[in-house]
Amino acid sequence: MTLELKPVQALALWQDVVLETVRRDGPDLSSRQFAILLTVYLTSPPHTVRGLAGSLNVSKPAITRALDALGQLDLLKRKRDEADRRNVLVQRTVKGSVFLRDFADLVTSVAGRLEA
């Protein structure tokens, strides 16, 4: 079952979702932060700073800072790799899972009443 989505529907969907997230006074993540969050939760581990930087085509310091911010929000956490202590493994948190599940529900809800 492939997903049929016309251009005008795509824009309407995006508008409703973005508008809703802007109106709520939630965490207000940047595009990069959100991309990192989604990548960590949707692709298989391990996730390192260097790996994320390459995958997002972004500098390493940008990843470090984003991890600081996401860590402070408790949406993600760092853990030293005991096998190779140079590495830092980025891991999920309960709060992050809840956050993304809520977001997914928002999108599906908006999509549902899109073309009623």
Add this chain to the structure above:
Amino acid sequence: MTLELKPVQALALWQDVVLETVRRDGPDLSSRQFAILLTVYLTSPPHTVRGLAGSLNVSKPAITRALDALGQLDLLKRKRDEADRRNVLVQRTVKGSVFLRDFADLVTSVAGRLEA
């Protein structure tokens, strides 16, 4: 025809689209800027600073600055309201239309190969 979209599909869709826009070195709009852009193009005129501020639940200076940025990118333009010269009418541009059409195509494309 209503739109069926499961939570896991919603997240995958969002990830692919956000990842793609992060990787390209495009305009890199903030959430608010993007919300303004979508609102102006998808809802019926007129669009004023005050109206947008209320509709997005954001301060007026934030709207003014966002319009500065979007105007500099030529994605939107300002026009004094000749009927009531206190108002500023926010209007579309050709470049903005192209930008949003390209974005819509990206979303539909990603959605198409989502669950092939």
Add this chain to the structure above:
DNA sequence: CTAAACTGATCCGGGGCCGAAACGGATCTG
């Protein structure tokens, strides 16, 4: 015609994010 009301823009102090470069710690290599 003046005073009040309303519009959008600007000022201000504060905070976040940016990438290049330099840094300290861990690991590999010869």
Add this chain to the structure above:
DNA sequence: CAGATCCGTTTCGGCCCCGGATCAGTTTAG
């Protein structure tokens, strides 16, 4: 071992955004 290499972090100067208060211009009310 010591030197080179790899890792994530920190430093640095610079830029953009934030909202409350204030401003100048316009319109309305008395």
